[in-house]
Amino acid sequence: MLYIIGLGLGDEQDITLKGLEAVKKCNKVYMEAYTSLLSFGLSTDGLSNLEKLYGKPIILADREMVEEKAHEILSEAHDAHVAFLVVGDPFGATTHTDLVVRAKKMAIDVKIVHNASVMNAIGICGLQLYRYGETVSIPFFTETWRPDSFYEKIQRNRMMGLHTLCLLDIRVKEPTLESLCRGRKTYEPPRYMTINTAIEQLLEIVEAREESAYNKDTECVGLARLGSEDQMIVAGTMKQLQLIDFGAPLHCLVITGKTHPVEEEMLDFYRCRT
Template sequence: MFYLIGLGLGDPTDITVKGLEIVKRCARVYLEMYTSILGCPQEELEAFYGRPLLLADRDLVEQGADEILAGAGEEDVALLVVGDPFGATTHTDFILRAKEKKVPYKVIHNASIMNAIGCCGLQLYKFGETVSIPYWDETWKPDSFYDKIRLNRLNNMHTLCLLDIKVKEPTPESLTRRRKEYQPPRFMTVAEAAQQIMTIVDKKDALERNTILNEMSLCVGLARVGHDSQRIVVNTLRKMTQTDLGAPLHSLVIPAKEIHPLETEFLQQYTTIKLEDYNH
């Protein structure tokens, strides 16, 4: 049997009882640390589970599905995923590969940022399409994600922005060599994300006189959701470009233009701005 097991968002104890029982009996257990990160070292997981884990890095996750699935028809093999297994489309491919190989599979769900984002007080059923904000560089500055934020705002829906993670990213120079060299890991902050959105607002929404989004629009910055060190800050988009929420992972929420009174009351604890009188 092949198992996809969600680990949740915090520490080793966030795994479900069902997931832990499966981990303990599997012949091989892989830990996927490419699409997200857990707030503890691999060694802590191994100590809690009482067994070694095989690290599934970017190359293995993207190109080594056959290696991970090998033998799963005769013995139990698990892939551990931070959050929920279906929080990233990458893991859907593992299920399709398993079905193609006629390998039986089972998914063990857990909490992910997609539902835990409700911790900020914004109601989950009022969120529109989730967007991913990529790192920009000198020659590549994609802004198509902003069109989705804009559409959500026009439809009076909140937007969850997932911020870029760069883990085991090849250096541009090494792409032309046989031996790959990798950039240091990077994790986008809410300040970086807000700055990129501000740049797009200044360019695009000037034509609409900034009625969709502007520097005074509210946004919610979150860091390390599900951890003991979780932080939430509500600020204007402009001030969020200067907000330091510390260590990763960060997420950014652009609220709807109209916020329910209960949402306003809950958000108020995270800001000095008087939200009930604020034009979102």
């Protein structure tokens, strides 16, 4: 049996009773990505708060490992209980559909344990979930690669008065250019896009296109560390949010569409006062 278990967004206490019970039953526990484990806290003995809660070790599986060793992980799930832990919901922003498809093809039973993900927890800012259009991902611009295909999606959402959830780029275990040339893998330090960078890029695009789906006076909501004890939510114009230090990752951004009075009332609590 393969259990794919959502851990929710905050800390180790965000797992469900059903999820914890499944983990305790499992002979092997995998977790996607190293940085995720770090975000759950490491203590002096090197164990994570998750491992302490579960009373068993966790095997860290980055994307590379999942892709290369999926067959191995899945084979174990043939005769034993294997848990695969995922931050958020199993089918949230990051998809694990492929792992499920492979498992099903190998006739392995799969159980999903759902949890909150950014896709629904974003509701906390007060903008109603059924008033969102298509979600977009904003990748880091580089000197030579400045993709902006998400602009049309934002534009369409805005034209229909819908809100847009912008998921901001996470670059973890990216091989350095040097290592790619030398054929020996070394990795860049992890990078997480801030709300400030996202807005900078968004404004650059609209300027370059000489269009106006949004501008520096467009109302947005910036959210940092959503679901954590120290989450930060600020509503304001792009210009206002650009000046705010939202602190540690992860960040995300909502570009508002047409708002309803009840939405406005809630946004007021988060409004930037500068």
